[in-house]
Amino acid sequence: MTPGEPLVRWDWIASHAGEIATRIGEHLILTGIAVAVGLAIALPVGLAVARRERLYAGAVWASGVLYTIPSLALFALLIPFSGLSVLTAEIGLVSYTLLILVRNVVVGIRSVPEEVRDAARGMGYAPRQVLWGVELPIALPVIVAGLRVATVSTIGLVTVTALIGQGGLGAFILDGIQRFFSTPLILGAVLSVLLAVVIDSALAVVERALTPWREPERALARIGAT
Amino acid sequence: MSRTRRLLAVCLVLATILAACGGGGTGAPGATTAGKQLPGVTIGSFNFTESVILGEVYGLALEDAGFKYTHRSKLGNREIVFPALEKGEIEIVPEYLATSLAFVTKASAKIGDPATAYRQYQEALRPKSITALDFANAIDTNAFVVTKATADKHKLRKMSDLAAVAGQLTLGAPPECPQRPFCLQGLKDTYGITFKEFKPLDAGGPLTVAAVQAGQVDVGLLFSTDGRIAANGFVLLEDDKKLQAADNVVPVVRNDLLNRAEADLRRVLNGVSAKLTTEALTDLNRQVDIDKKDAKDVARDWLKKQGLIR
Amino acid sequence: MEFLASVGAWLAAPARWSGGDGIPNRLIEHVQISALALAVAAAIALPIGLALGHAGRGGFFAVNVAAFGRALPSFAMIALALPVSFALGQGLGSFPTVLAMIPLGLPPIVTNTYVGIRQVDRDVVEAARGMGLGEARILSQVELPLAAPVILAGIRGAAVAIVATATLGALVAGGGLGRYIVDGLALQEYERLFAGALLVALLAIATELALGALERSVSPYRS
Numbered sequence: 001m002t003p004g005e006p007l008v009r010w011d012w013i014a015s016h017a018g019e020i021a022t023r024i025g026e027h028l029i030l031t032g033i034a035v036a037v038g039l040a041i042a043l044p045v046g047l048a049v050a051r052r053e054r055l056y057a058g059a060v061w062a063s064g065v066l067y068t069i070p071s072l073a074l075f076a077l078l079i080p081f082s083g084l085s086v087l088t089a090e091i092g093l094v095s096y097t098l099l100i101l102v103r104n105v106v107v108g109i110r111s112v113p114e115e116v117r118d119a120a121r122g123m124g125y126a127p128r129q130v131l132w133g134v135e136l137p138i139a140l141p142v143i144v145a146g147l148r149v150a151t152v153s154t155i156g157l158v159t160v161t162a163l164i165g166q167g168g169l170g171a172f173i174l175d176g177i178q179r180f181f182s183t184p185l186i187l188g189a190v191l192s193v194l195l196a197v198v199i200d201s202a203l204a205v206v207e208r209a210l211t212p213w214r215e216p217e218r219a220l221a222r223i224g225a226t
Numbered sequence: 227m228s229r230t231r232r233l234l235a236v237c238l239v240l241a242t243i244l245a246a247c248g249g250g251g252t253g254a255p256g257a258t259t260a261g262k263q264l265p266g267v268t269i270g271s272f273n274f275t276e277s278v279i280l281g282e283v284y285g286l287a288l289e290d291a292g293f294k295y296t297h298r299s300k301l302g303n304r305e306i307v308f309p310a311l312e313k314g315e316i317e318i319v320p321e322y323l324a325t326s327l328a329f330v331t332k333a334s335a336k337i338g339d340p341a342t343a344y345r346q347y348q349e350a351l352r353p354k355s356i357t358a359l360d361f362a363n364a365i366d367t368n369a370f371v372v373t374k375a376t377a378d379k380h381k382l383r384k385m386s387d388l389a390a391v392a393g394q395l396t397l398g399a400p401p402e403c404p405q406r407p408f409c410l411q412g413l414k415d416t417y418g419i420t421f422k423e424f425k426p427l428d429a430g431g432p433l434t435v436a437a438v439q440a441g442q443v444d445v446g447l448l449f450s451t452d453g454r455i456a457a458n459g460f461v462l463l464e465d466d467k468k469l470q471a472a473d474n475v476v477p478v479v480r481n482d483l484l485n486r487a488e489a490d491l492r493r494v495l496n497g498v499s500a501k502l503t504t505e506a507l508t509d510l511n512r513q514v515d516i517d518k519k520d521a522k523d524v525a526r527d528w529l530k531k532q533g534l535i536r
Numbered sequence: 537m538e539f540l541a542s543v544g545a546w547l548a549a550p551a552r553w554s555g556g557d558g559i560p561n562r563l564i565e566h567v568q569i570s571a572l573a574l575a576v577a578a579a580i581a582l583p584i585g586l587a588l589g590h591a592g593r594g595g596f597f598a599v600n601v602a603a604f605g606r607a608l609p610s611f612a613m614i615a616l617a618l619p620v621s622f623a624l625g626q627g628l629g630s631f632p633t634v635l636a637m638i639p640l641g642l643p644p645i646v647t648n649t650y651v652g653i654r655q656v657d658r659d660v661v662e663a664a665r666g667m668g669l670g671e672a673r674i675l676s677q678v679e680l681p682l683a684a685p686v687i688l689a690g691i692r693g694a695a696v697a698i699v700a701t702a703t704l705g706a707l708v709a710g711g712g713l714g715r716y717i718v719d720g721l722a723l724q725e726y727e728r729l730f731a732g733a734l735l736v737a738l739l740a741i742a743t744e745l746a747l748g749a750l751e752r753s754v755s756p757y758r759s
Contacts, residue, residue, distance in 0.1 A: 068736065070704070072721070073736070076720070083313060084310055155607060170609070189616055401722035427709050437709065442629070
């Protein structure tokens with residue numbers, strides 16, 4: 001970059017600690033909203049679609065197509081409708097989480113053995129009790145696996161929202177590019193990766209705690225989810 | 227600088243000193259010397275350093291006067307920022323007189339001196355419920371630069387020198403350049419320049435600087451106040467036929483904001499514009515782009531030195 | 537609806553189909569960048585995945601590197617690739633783009649290759665060992681063919697990710713279909729932007745289908 005410029009200026013990082021904390025906070029909030037809203041939508045949609053093969057196939061196909069749309073394009077196309085706002089960013093971010101979460105909700109629900117459902121119904125469980133008491137708990141590990149993937153992807157996507165006027169760690173990256181200043185650039189890039197790794201590990205612990213016997217299954221699920 | 231403006235500036239300084247002595251908390255939101263509630267303002271800036279600095283300069287000055295400001299920086303180019311201003315997503319933008327006038331009126335006619343341009347600009351903004359406040363003496367225009375080697379090779383000192391050789395050269399400029407009267411259109415009309423190739427880069431930013439340096443483009447479009455021109459030893463081609471005109475810095479404000487605090491807004495913003503010079507802008511840009519200081523710090527220092535804030 | 541019509545009109549205009557900014561040229565640029573990045577990524581990732589999978593080592597790493605790869609913010613990768621590209625005298629454009637896409641392609645290929653090899657029935661491997669086949673032979677003639685569909689699935693995932701993300705190269709003066717998106721945004725020409733996004737999506741789908749067909753042809757009895 002600028003000749004004579006060290007790769008990382010540690011004093012700059014020290015003096016900007018407050019802004020770094022703010023940006024991390026912004027990044028986490030944008031991510032959190034996207035994943036929470038995504039899950040809130042994916043659960044009912046996934047449940048509705050789980051039984052209907054055609055609808056599910058259609059949903060998977062549609063989501064596959066949406067996933068290939070470059071995120072910058074999606075955000076940019078939303079600007080005329082929702083402006084340069086958090087809403088624009090969130091609509092885009094939520095769309096991408098939905099693609100992952102709906103699939104995992106469906107796979108999770110479908111993984112519930114029919115005998116277990118029958119047994120529950122036999123014991124007098126109402127449909128809602130079957131759902132909350134039997135189906136969702138069994139589907140939970142797969143859903144959490146999906147949450148892991150969705151969260152990590154979203155963290156990466158939030159960096160792109162800096163290009164449409166949002167904050168988060170992408171703002172450091174953009175600043176670094178604009179001023180030929182490697183310190184914020186590297187800082188933003190490294191922190192977003194670290195953030196993703198930390199949150200992914202935390203969710204991995206949750207996932208493993210839920211079902212230690214499902215490790216091989218999870219490995220396969222992760223490939224399928226790639 | 228006119229006497230009225232100087233007087234205004236002095237009054238502003240005195241008022242600020244009085245406020246400090248008055249024991250009011252610094253930056254207490256909504257509290258002012260007169261004790262009235264001032265609205266929060268949202269400032270929007272373009273996606274290059276100078277605009278961010280100007281956003282902070284105006285913003286900090288407003289904050290010092292008791293406004294709360296939010297600076298939505300680096301939103302994009304004018305195609306993105308101006309509609310955002312019209313929609314009310316942002317309320318104040320530090321604009322550039324001639325280029326903005328051409329954008330708003332979709333004009334390709336040559337724009338004259340600042341005073342005429344300013345009158346036309348105010349006219350053009352009226353139906354949009356936006357007001358242009360006083361314009362500053364500070365000017366930032368498009369600057370076409372080449373490396374020293376290129377200048378020597380093709381004997382380039384002025385823009386007119388380009389006409390003969392442009393057919394062998396590549397221009398690097400922001401993507402909107404083909405549409406802009408001070409860019410490709412103007413180059414053709416005023417100088418008869420048609421380049422061999424146009425590469426869309428960025429708005430006088432790092433991509434353009436790097437491309438010129440690396441020889442990936444022969445001519446680059448930067449901004450005349452960019453500190454990197456001198457730092458990289460580029461040759462700024464003189465605008466001998468005066469294509470670039472009257473791009474004075476001028477803050478524009480939405481009327482719905484202006485109506486809520488007109489006197490204060492005019493006083494503060496005009497006070498800042500009164501002190502803004504081209505040299506000051508160039509120096510501020512250099513501090514942020516080359517010395518890697520923060521726009522906010524640099525803005526604050528300048529405002530303090532000018533006696534515009536405490 | 538009229539917007540879609542204007543997008544169609546934009547796409548159909550003859551100017552779109554010739555010259556440097558024409559669709560055929562941008563398409564070729566995009567495919568070139570993606571293919572190169574994929575090839576380099578595969579050249580690095582396949583040996584790693586094969587070695588780890590065959591030895592049964594580094595499982596934790598191999599399986600979780602995919603999650604790590606998804607976390608890589610592509611925007612940051614392109615930005616980081618710039619100083620490297622300049623240091624190597626390559627400047628802006630396709631070089632930093634290809635450079636930034638390689639890390640994107642590595643994780644899916646490593647993970648899938650590893651898991652694919654591991655999934656091969658251990659009895660079959662033991663039998664081969666019992667017949668006196670050397671380790672390299674076992675890998676190439678027993679494990680690899682049986683793992684091929686899973687490995688190809690990984691390459692497919694990498695390819696689609698690379699094709700979709702190579703659009704960011706336009707942010708650093710690169711070519712490819714991303715040019716329509718970035719220029720469309722800068723010029724506020726939404727037909728161009730939408731058309732660009734559409735073309736990328738179509739290319740990504742085509743890539744997915746083509747490699748999916750290849751995958752199926754390698755193992756006809758797996759659905």
